[in-house]
Amino acid sequence: MTTMKNTAPAPAPVLARRAEAETCADPSATMTLLAETAPGEGGFTVYRSTFAEGAVGAPAHLHTRAWELFFVISGSLRVLVGEEVTVLDAGDFLAVPPHTPHAFAAAPGAEADVLFMFTPGMDRFDYLRLLGRVMRGESDPGAIAASAERFDNHYVDSPAWRAALAGTTA
Template sequence: MITSDGCVVIQPAEGRAVRGAAGAATLMKADGLQTGKLLEAFEQAAPPGSGPPLHVHHDCAETLYVLDGQFRFKIGSEAVIAPTGTFLFVPEGVAHTYVNIGPDEGRILFCFTPAADMASYFEELAEFPSGPPSDRVLDDIAARHGVEIIRSAGGA
């Protein structure tokens, strides 16, 4: 709900469902249209062993909050174990990734500042339900959304 004075209120389990990469359940909580392009927020489920490739956002900072589960993050040159309740801030231009190292599905709340239209990015990736497309296609999709995939370094 958007209030008369422009506040955004989204109740638990509310939001716009977006198919994420490889079918990851993604729930948009607030997008750039709702926030005047100041912020975009979504909740995403992560099955055990899953996570994105090492990447950089060139147009926004990323804030993450682990809602459930245990993750290993790589942020710049640092490796961080992140159990439920961990808060992370990744400035624009810093390479990062994560992997769910727990035995169960985990969930992360992501916030991008300013809003980065990540919903469109995930929707494009979701067109490949069996997994990521070729590196070239993935790089092209990422570049359209201000994301650079880093292939020379390891994952989380």
């Protein structure tokens, strides 16, 4: 019996230095782009967002191919997962599988510092740059909808999230 040898090169380690990381800011949040592997390698995207009190975060959306992972470094983040709204506090971790509607914003009266991870990665830094331009009024909001398939970011309606933002019950 012949044993096949894996001849694919092993991926290189990834080291991200905060001092060298690119930042994208909008009026209510700053995103620090830490590390991203090339599309097609599987891999990941990792960035850190700091949200000001009252920051709107992301509307209800889902990913068809990627898991989105959240780790709250400090503060509190209100999140939608499916149709349930909850608050993540410092030290909490959440992993949202593909096809699961989710959304997030700074929890009422709180700031939030959150590490986000996606796997597989897919040029998400380009999406975050686009999002920053839209939030600053430098790009047309329609560009986000037009990029849905490329960045695996599909907006959905969520009565539960709308109710949570309005301070009512769905």
